[in-house]
Amino acid sequence: MIKTVIFDMDGVIVDTEPVHKYAYFKHFDELGIQVSEAMYGSFTGNSTRNVFQRIKDTFHLEHEVEDLILRKRHLFNEAFDTKPDLELIEGVHDLIKNLHENGMQLILASSASKSTIQRVFNRFDLHQYFTHTVSGEDFPKSKPHPAIFLHAASLSVAPKEHCIVIEDSTNGVQASKSAEIFCIGYHSENSKHQDLSLADHIIHDFSEIDFETILNIKKKA
Template identity: 30%
Template sequence: MTAMPDTPTAVLFDMDGVIVNSEDYWHIFEEETLFPETLGDIRPENDEITGMNYREIYDYLDETYGTTVTKAEFIDLYNETSKTIYGEQVEIMDGFDRLTGTLRDRGTKLAIVSSAPKSWIQTTIDRFELGPFDLVLSAEDIDAPGKPEPHIYEHAAAEVDTDPEDCTVVEDSEHGATSAARAGTYVVGYRTEANAETDLSMADVVVNGPQELRAELLD
């Protein structure tokens, strides 16, 4: 386990399930559309793929369960659904602007580090007028395996010119928390109703909802 920095030099936020409640909608899509239309009779658990980039989700499902569609068809399903989820359905974390504003005033560097494509992230930023951020990093921006491997958080720390142990990461998924822990950052597991059963044991601390997150990051 990593010790909490006295004052984190940088806070790196995952997007899905942290900044916005998109996991609620992605899980519905996966169970009602994605799995029935792309797999056979066997259905994976949502946590098997939550936090992964959708291109790597296809590779995982194809290898583990066998898919019934091409990768291009699979990606099209995700891209079409993303327009509704991020453009219309998601809600932002309560108090996120105040939280990031306070951190920014204290001189903390802020980043979004997500498995989502850059266009999905930008839709969210534009819709809720978020920022400014010192870094917005998509898994597709790096030439390396995504979460749960550590590369994306190692890359993010380097981009904000901060040692990983001086970074605090906020993650809601098992894959995301594992990635951040492997990179050597301080990991805050973010718990909501949507991930009530998710294994966040790789996190250094687990908080329940936005108020506890604010206390952890600011107090």
């Protein structure tokens, strides 16, 4: 029986990707480097630290990774605070509230930094629903490495066999499967270029699942 739902954040709870992309590419321009769309797409699910380590190695930058992170974070925060149309993904607040009201434990496991998670949770008042938030910046390896989901599952009230992950990225789904945790792939307009084929179950809208369906979804897979 499912006891815990582990949510990714970007693309699942809120679509901060356009803000991240703006901040990254503004920073790339400042650095005078050309990052292709293909390379940028491969960053999905990675922590900012691991992204800039790859950037530093690929473009032979002399900058310290921490300095690169701080500059990008400043650009992101500046854009985040001034973007009026940033909203939760359609239907996800109703799902979160439904699960919480029925006693399901909710944990966030996101590659985003702690400061970004805090900004999102404060803006949309999400702390009341989640028992834990886990940031990818605390792990040396990003998704598809399973470390973040294994840690999130260790915080669950039940063994990982009674957990499920909701993810929208190729790397996130792979991380969930490597952690041997049942995965629901959320296939949205934002994730149309992501391969979710390894997910145990795929949805296209959060109205497709609620507390009752999640209790039974693993049995039917």
